[in-house]
Amino acid sequence: METDIKVWTEKINELNKGKEKKYYILTMGCQLNENDSEKIAGMLKEAGYVKTERIEEADIIIFNTCCVRENAEERLFGKLGEVKKYKEEKGTIIAIGGCMMQEKHITQKLKESYKFVDIVFGTHTLENFPKDLYYALKENKKIEDILDIDGVVYEGVPVYREDKIKASITIMNGCNNFCTYCIVPYVRGRERSRNPQDIINEAEDLAKQGYKEITLLGQNVNSYLVYQKQKGEDVNFKVLVNGKEKQVNSFATLLKALDEIEGIERIRFVSPHPKDFTDDVIDAIKDSKHVCKLIHLPLQSGSTKVLKEMNRKYTKEDYLNLAKKIKEKIPEVTFSTDIIVGFPGETEQDFEDTLDVVKKVNFEQVFMFIYSRRVGTVADKMENQIPENIKHKRFNRLKELVEKQIEVQNKEYVGKYVDVLVEGESKNNKDILTGRTESNKVVNFEGSRDLIGKVIKLKIVSEHMWYLKGIYDKM
Ligand code: SF4
Incomplete structure (x- = not known):
């Protein structure tokens, strides 16, 4: 679906003629939300706005919300309390978007207690943002633009990315x-995949701009095009990559097509679902030149009983067998994962099963979460909720195990040469450059600025918990 963004951004430009306007965005949540914020920024840029990091000087403040993280609601309402004074003092436009706006109890609370908010938009109406802003500016209207639908795919939304080396591309949205x-x-609706040619065009454009790494995003990336197929749609797309015709009809074939793009050195993807990790995807990763051999494989729990309660549709054994199969086909592969500790009904034995999988798979990175209840979910209604103190104790035990494993892994890097994509100056020390290995380890080293954006070989000379230290001896 194409949008009429241009029409509305031109109208806003006309309205603001001669005045310098600034925007401030706070993004909460996952990489998909960050990508949505890049689209909001892209639309605002077209409308003549420039970014500011100083909230007090913004003419429009946008909160792009998430409802997955714990305390997300308190954080949003706390932020709204802080910005109310800007509305009162200088009429700053306050806009809120994202997943939380699809929750009725939240929009109700906004209407009742935060009447100063100008624009509320949901996950299915992001592309209407310039139109909503225009009416908020011109007619001083309060806008609520939320749709309760399965969702559609919009193309042609401008994206403004601050990072000039790594970029993310949303390939599908929603989850079934x-x-x-x-x-x-x-809050995100049913799965819908973008047309592969639009994805390839976006990646080729990024390569032309000098980007070196792309991350494909989706709630369930490896079911790319699957739902369309199930609905009986024709998903045999002929696409052009580097001027050559290719066929894309699945996630595996999309990876193969993207692998052909000149200039893109690394391709990553998050998040796949273990139940949909088919052999053709494993083979596509194995045979590719650019798809990173680090696979993010969300485990969530190592207990078959808990996995069933979570409706994950795989068992502990299925997960371990999948990791083993991938490792056999791609010996250099490494894994990262997500784990939830303290899901309702999780016993000591269930938790031990999680630790067991962690020991066996030896993840390079584990994103650990303490289970927290979400209104509207099935698990929220489960009666056997785990006491907070037990959840925290288990979380600490898992953290300890993961850190020990990472310490051992990091030691193994010392003395080896690794390929590092140099991302820029270290945040803490401008004299140090920083980059990442294919396995996503941070490497810091001394070197000249012209290495930024290049993949170079570094010798690892020492290890620390969260980064490795390398030297560039031009090997
Ligand atoms: S955790 Fe499960 S339901 Fe939630 S987005 Fe991922 S696959 Fe979908």
């Missing part, structure tokens, strides 16, 4: 899985 702890299927 309904894991019992997760609110995403209720």
Whole structure:
């Protein structure tokens, strides 16, 4: 679906003629939300706005919300309390978007207690943002633009990315899985995949701009095009990559097509679902030149019983067998994962099963979460909720195990040469450059600025918990 963004951004430009206007965005949540914020920024840029990091000087403040993280609601309402004075003092436009706006109890609370908010938009109406802003500016209207639909795919939305080396591309949106702890299927709608040619065009354009790494995003990336196929749609797309015709009809074939793009050195993807990790995807990763051999494989729990309660549709053994199969086909592969500790009904034995999988798979990175209840989910209604103190104790035990494993892994890097994509100056020390290995380890080293944006070989000379230290000896 194409949008009429240009029409509305031109109208806003006309309205603001001669005045310098600034925007401030706060993004909460996952990489998909960050990508949505890049689209909001892209639309605002076209409308003549420039970015500011100083909230007090913004003419429009946007909160792009998430409802997955704990305390998200308190954070949003706290932020709204802080910005109310800007509305009162200088008429700053306050806009709120994102997943939380698809939750009725939140929009109700906004209407009742935060009447100063100008624009509320949901996950299915992001592309209407310039139109909503125009009416808020011109007619001083309060806008609520939320649709309760399965969702559509919009193309042609301008994207403004601050990072000039790494970029993310949303390839599909929504989720059909309904894991019992997760609110995403209720707020992002059903799975819908973008046309592969639009994805390839975006990646080729990024390569032309000098980007070196792309991350493909989706709630369930490896079911790319699957739902369309199930609905009987023709998903045999002929696409052009580097002027050559290719066929794309699945996630595996999309990876193969993207692998052909000249200039893109690394391709990553998050998040796949273990139940949909088919052999053709494993083979596509194995045979590719640019798809990173680090696979993010969300585990969530190592207990078959808990996995069933979570509606994850795989067992502990399925997960371990999948990791083993991938490792056999791609010996250099490494894994990262997500784990939820303290899901309702999780016993000591269930938690031990999680630790067991962590020991066996030896993840390079584990994103650990303490289970927290989400209104509207099945797990929220489960009676056997785990006391907070037990959840925290288990979380600390898992953290300890993961850190020990990372310490051992990091030691193994010392003395080896690794390929590092140099991302820029270190945040803490401008004299140090920083980059990442294919396995996503941060490497800091001394070197000249012209290495930024290049993949170079570094010798690892020492290891620390969260980064490795390398030297560039031009090997
Ligand atoms: S796969 Fe599960 S955890 Fe991931 S977005 Fe869908 S419902 Fe949520």
